[in-house]
Amino acid sequence: MRNERICIGGICAGESAKAIELTANYVRARQAFGGPLWNQQAVRLKTRDACDQGRRRPRAGLSRRRNSSEAGRPCAREVSMVKALSPEVLHEVVHGCLQLHGGTGFIARHADRTHGRDARVLTIGGGATEVMLEEVAKRM
Numbered sequence: 001m002r003n004e005r006i007c008i009g010g011i012c013a014g015e016s017a018k019a020i021e022l023t024a025n026y027v028r029a030r031q032a033f034g035g036p037l038w039n040q041q042a043v044r045l046k047t048r049d050a051c052d053q054g055r056r057r058p059r060a061g062l063s064r065r066r067n068s069s070e071a072g073r074p075c076a077r078e079v080s081m082v083k084a085l086s087p088e089v090l091h092e093v094v095h096g097c098l099q100l101h102g103g104t105g106f107i108a109r110h111a112d113r114t115h116g117r118d119a120r121v122l123t124i125g126g127g128a129t130e131v132m133l134e135e136v137a138k139r140m
Contacts, residue, residue, distance in 0.1 A: 001126075002076065005083035008126045012086035012119075016093045019115045020050050023097040026104075043100060050096045053089050077139035084132035087122035094119045 024047055027037040037043045094115045098105040105116075123129050 002079045004126045005079045005132075008122055009082040009086040012090040012122060015115060015118065015122075016050075016053070016090050019090075019094050019097045020047070022115075023047060023050070023100050027100055037100070046096055046100060050093045053093050053096075077136050080127075080132040080135035080139075083126055084129050084136065087119065088129060090122060091119045 024038075027043050027047065030037045033040065098116055127135075
């Protein structure tokens with residue numbers, strides 16, 4: 001069970017990175033308002049925020065888990081924190097990326113649409129977010 005939750009954290013980190021990569025490529029190529037969308041400061045800031053969320057937050061939980069297990073302490077709380085946080089962060093990242101794609105992001109064959117669907121499923125698989133938060137609370 002712990003390995004499943006850690007793997008979900010890793011999946012979320014990878015999916016976040018892929019969504020950010022696809023979005024960065026899209027806004028650099030998409031022409032609007034007299035140039036690439038990338039030239040718009042708001043687009044760059046939203047992309048930067050997605051990168052920050054997608055890369056920093058889940059890694060902090062994974063490093064706490066590693067430090068606990070190396071010290072021989074139980075790490076159920078840290079693993080539950082990773083599982084609770086990572087899919088929620090992924091959902092925020094994917095939603096932000098989808099906003100930058102505009103209507104294109106809703107085309108059935110578009111990759112960001114599938115990222116959005118997959119992001120929701122990961123909040124349930126391996127234990128729903130609410131269950132993970134209860135696990136954390138019991139171990140405080």
